[in-house]
Amino acid sequence: MGGKQNPEQRRRELCDAAITLLAREGIKGVTHLKVDRKAGVADGTTSFYFRTSAALIRAAADRIADLDLADLTAATRSESPDDGLSAADGLARLVIRSGTGARLVRSKARYELVMPSSRDAALAEAFSRNQAHFFELHRNVVLGLCPAGTDPEVIDEKAYVLMTFISGLMLAVARGDRTISSPEALHDIITAIVAAAPATSHREGVAAVDG
Amino acid sequence: MGGKQNPEQRRRELCDAAITLLAREGIKGVTHLKVDRKAGVADGTTSFYFRTSAALIRAAADRIADLDLADLTAATRSESPDDGLSAADGLARLVIRSGTGARLVRSKARYELVMPSSRDAALAEAFSRNQAHFFELHRNVVLGLCPAGTDPEVIDEKAYVLMTFISGLMLAVARGDRTISSPEALHDIITAIVAAAPATSHREGVAAVDG
Numbered sequence: 001m002g003g004k005q006n007p008e009q010r011r012r013e014l015c016d017a018a019i020t021l022l023a024r025e026g027i028k029g030v031t032h033l034k035v036d037r038k039a040g041v042a043d044g045t046t047s048f049y050f051r052t053s054a055a056l057i058r059a060a061a062d063r064i065a066d067l068d069l070a071d072l073t074a075a076t077r078s079e080s081p082d083d084g085l086s087a088a089d090g091l092a093r094l095v096i097r098s099g100t101g102a103r104l105v106r107s108k109a110r111y112e113l114v115m116p117s118s119r120d121a122a123l124a125e126a127f128s129r130n131q132a133h134f135f136e137l138h139r140n141v142v143l144g145l146c147p148a149g150t151d152p153e154v155i156d157e158k159a160y161v162l163m164t165f166i167s168g169l170m171l172a173v174a175r176g177d178r179t180i181s182s183p184e185a186l187h188d189i190i191t192a193i194v195a196a197a198p199a200t201s202h203r204e205g206v207a208a209v210d211g
Numbered sequence: 212m213g214g215k216q217n218p219e220q221r222r223r224e225l226c227d228a229a230i231t232l233l234a235r236e237g238i239k240g241v242t243h244l245k246v247d248r249k250a251g252v253a254d255g256t257t258s259f260y261f262r263t264s265a266a267l268i269r270a271a272a273d274r275i276a277d278l279d280l281a282d283l284t285a286a287t288r289s290e291s292p293d294d295g296l297s298a299a300d301g302l303a304r305l306v307i308r309s310g311t312g313a314r315l316v317r318s319k320a321r322y323e324l325v326m327p328s329s330r331d332a333a334l335a336e337a338f339s340r341n342q343a344h345f346f347e348l349h350r351n352v353v354l355g356l357c358p359a360g361t362d363p364e365v366i367d368e369k370a371y372v373l374m375t376f377i378s379g380l381m382l383a384v385a386r387g388d389r390t391i392s393s394p395e396a397l398h399d400i401i402t403a404i405v406a407a408a409p410a411t412s413h414r415e416g417v418a419a420v421d422g
Contacts, residue, residue: 026327028239112326115319116237118386160390161400165372168379175329179371189372196407 007049014039014046015063018056023108027116030057054120061117061126064110071103072133076140087140088190092183094137095166099173107174138163145194158194165193218260225250225257226274229267234319238327241268265331272328272337275321282314283344287351298351299401303394305348306377310384318385349374356405369405376404 005013017039021030032046035056039046050056075090098107110127117123139159146155169180180186216224228250232241243257246267250257261267286301309318321338328334350370357366380391391397 025330026238108326108329114382114386115323118319119236161376161404164379164383165376165404166379167382168375168377171325171378171382172375175325192407193372193376193404196403 010041010045011049011059012063014041014049014056015060018046018060019064019109020105022057022060022112023105026112027057030060032056054122057113057116058120058122058126060109061113061123064106064113065126065130067106068110068130069133071097072130072137076133076137087137087144088187088194089183091137091141091166092186092190095170095173095186096181096183098170099178104174107170111171111174135159135163138166141190142194145191162190162193221252221256222260222270223274225252225260225267226271229257229271230275230320231316233268233271233323234316237323238268241271243267265333268324268327269331269333269337271320272324272334275317275324276337276341278317279321279341280344282308283341283348287344287348298348298355299398299405300394302348302352302377303397303401306381306384306397307392307394309381310389315385318381322382322385346370346374349377352401353405356402373401373404 014035017035018030021034021038030053032050032053033043035046036043046056050059071094075094076087077090097103113123113127117127139155142155142158142162146158169186172179180189225246228246229241232245232249241264243261243264244254246257247254257267261270282305286305287298288301308314324334324338328338350366353366353369353373357369380397383390391400
């Protein structure tokens with residue numbers, strides 16, 4: 001980073017440095033001074049932009065969420081018939097890419113914040129912003145693979161099962177699991193899961209216990 | 212905790228206190244003094260048993276792994292024809308129970324350590340001890356649901372897909388998601404996933420990219 005930069009760009013660069021530290025060392029590894037050094041700025045810069053440790057972590061979480069949203073939007077856009085790609089293709093690519101390059105760093109940082117976000121409302125907010133988009137992407141995948149006229153409740157249930165599988169896979173990918181390494185292979189598995197699950201409405205099971 | 216106790220029992224109690232702190236506050240929240248206070252022992256006791264912070268966290272991870280193994284063994288044992296329960300029943304119960312009571316505390320603590328374990332060989336070792344058992348449980352579920360004579364490679368692939376779904380679900384459950392709240396409902400979903408996935412061998416897809 002050289003020369004003068006506008007505050008928004010400077011903030012983003014500090015957040016990106018914090019994300020790299022998060023991925024490498026966890027929350028414990030994210031201090032203002034380490035972010036200064038990582039970003040190559042004068043000592044004290046990060047403290048100027050983010051007064052507290054909590055503010056710094058929350059800003060990093062917001063930055064992760066913004067970048068995630070851009071990827072989610074791109075994945076959803078890949079449904080356009082122009083390029084012949086389905087929603088399932090978009091999702092499969094999103095997942096495989098989450099294990100490579102800068103996205104792998106972001107994936108690791110994101111999972112460092114998953115449990116902390118259950119204890120911190122501001123962190124939770126950063127991630128919940130994308131939750132609806134993430135579910136919608138899975139719902140679109142299911143819609144694209146099911147016959148027209150399928151019961152909307154069945155669509156939602158299939159989307160939940162698929163999203164749960166994809167969540168487990170993305171965590172595995174962030175930890176270095178490369179058992180499924182091509183979008184094509186993942187596409188086949190997505191298709192199979194959507195075709196089958198759930199065999200019966202699991203809401204009935206829920207009702208049998210709760211109701 | 213009152214009176215004298217043997218060192219092994221004292222260690223276990225300190226680890227249980229550390230697990231509770233992990234679940235509530237993450238790794239940052241686990242200090243020797245807080246473990247002393249949480250366990251109701253004299254200040255300095257935890258430092259006596261576990262010299263460093265790393266040693267304390269590793270001991271907590273080992274304790275989680277021991278308790279997990281007991282649950283995994285019980286789930287596998289539930290396959291016995293005596294009580295008419297299948298491996299799928301055992302797995303479904305294991306997952307639903309992981310979201311209740313002391314097991315929920317342990318689940319949260321476990322997920323606090325998932326990303327740190329990718330940076331710490333001793334932590335990784337604590338969890339990898341159970342990995343083979345965990346896969347074996349899923350493999351037994353698949354074996355119990357597939358026709359005799361199914362290709363062992365297909366069995367392994369189905370087990371991987373099922374395990375990935377269950378991992379995503381256990382993380383969701385640890386974070387408070389109760390969308391699937393009965394073993395019976397989960398059993399139905401497990402059955403559907405095993406029946407369908409993968410539609411084609413994903414190893415072919417892997418080979419097409421890597422080979």
